[in-house]
Amino acid sequence: MYGLVLLQARDYAENQLRQTLRQELTHLNTSGGPLRNRLQAAAQLSDSWGVWIAPGQAPHFTDGLQHPAPPVAALERARQGLPAEYRTPHTLVQLRAVPGGVVGLSANLDSISDFVLRLCRINLMIAAVLVTLACGIGVTLIRLGLRPLRRITAQARELSASRLHQRLAVPDSHDDVRALAQSLNSMLDRLDQSFNDLRAEEARTRAFAADASHELRTPLTALGGYLEVLARAPENQQMRLELLVSARREADRAGRLVEDLLTLTRLDSGETLRPEPLEVRAWLDQLATRVRPIMPEHQVVIEVQGLTQLWVQADPLRLEQALWNLLRNAARHAPHGSTIAVQALQHLETVTFEVRDEGPGFTPEGLQRGFERFYRAQRDPTGAGLGLAIVQSIAQAHGGSAGLGNRPTGGAWVQFTAPAWPRRSPLPS
DSSP: OHHHHHHHHHHHHHHHHHHHHHHHHHHHHHSOSOHHHHHHHHHHHTTSOEEEEOTTSOOEETTSSOOOOOOHHHHHHHHTTOOEEEEOSSEEEEEEEETTEEEEEEEESHHHHHHHHHHHHHHHHHHHHHHHHHHHHHHHHHHHHHHHHHHHHHHHHHOOGGGTTOOOOOOSSOSHHHHHHHHHHHHHHHHHHHHHHHHHHHHHHHHHHHHHHHHHHHHHHHHHHHHHHHHHOOSOHHHHHHHHHHHHHHHHHHHHHHHHHHHHHHHHTTOOOOOEEEEHHHHHHHHHHHHTTTOTTSEEEEEEESBSSOEEEEOHHHHHHHHHHHHHHHHHHSOTTOEEEEEEEEOSSEEEEEEEOOSOOOOHHHHHHTTSTTOOOTTOOSSOSOHHHHHHHHHHHTTOOEEEEEOTTSSEEEEEEEEBOSOOOSSBO
16 A cells, blocks of 8 residues: 555656646747747756757757757657657656757656655554554454453363363353353263263272172072081981082072173173074074973963064074073062963064063062162062163163063063064065
8 A cells, every 4th residue: 555655656746747847848938038048047947957959969958967868759759749758867858849949858856756765764654653553452352352262271271070060151252262162061061971970880880899799709608608518517428419409509500690790791891792683483483492391380472463574683692691581580480380471572673572471570669670780679589680680781782672560460571672674574464
């Protein structure tokens, strides 16, 4: 902007100088007296010099010094009555045709250069003041704009793992600082939830370890007692046999408990399942064939509701383990001669497996805590309380869920879901 102003100021000053020289030359042509004398007087008055060019003669300069001769092109324009001028290193010369030749009057350009230089200095001073003022205003505005960020930074420095419940102050302005504060608060919510989950998981791990130690202590203590008595027992074969049977029973109980604990640990750690498509009806029939000889005092019934061929995508070993746990629980509580039903029900994206018995059902406390680890009902003091927890873990590992309840006609039901496989027959059963 300042450069354009300087150019315009220089052009304006030169135009004013040209206009003055033209007026002087016009005045020379109208004044009386010899032309050379009038030219010399005008040049002395303006502290410059003039030039007279007669046809066929060398240029005559009024100050008697040698100056650059006027260009031929400028002389021709002047003789034709057109505006003509030329420049020397420090002067501007205007030419005009007069009777008997061409006259020229010069003006010094150093004054214009001095004027432009002074104007440039003034502009630089003004620019320096404006830049300084703009920098000061800019720094002040930036500090004001960054004040919420500094406040957020100070609050973030005070946060720690024990103070993650605190949140950053969200400014009232609708700008990026508000969005940043909201994003940081959302991140703090997730971190706080993660720490809470971690603390809860640590508490569950400690409780699990304590309960596992307590459960293992009972069979191991009994096993140690039987072995100690066996070592000191008399030569009574019947007594030794009974002690050996009891010791074997406690060892099997400890082994089952360790196996259940290992299963839960693997499922909790995200054990990779090996799912494969299973045709439910044929698979359940094979399971019932293996179960019936083991549970001769109960009638095991298989029911499949859904399509002609009902398919499920599941790990067969884990699926069988879940059903075995439910069948053992049902056989332990149901009266002899009763029916235990295993049902598979088709849904849109899942298949529900349900085991029903005709026993006393769950207690009110059992309905709430049935899936808790190491929970045992008072009517079942022999189990370890891990069967239903394993069923729930297997269902969750397959992306499903588990539930339990009491039947209106008496007895209990426990069910879990597994993902269905797309291979289905369109014919209803």
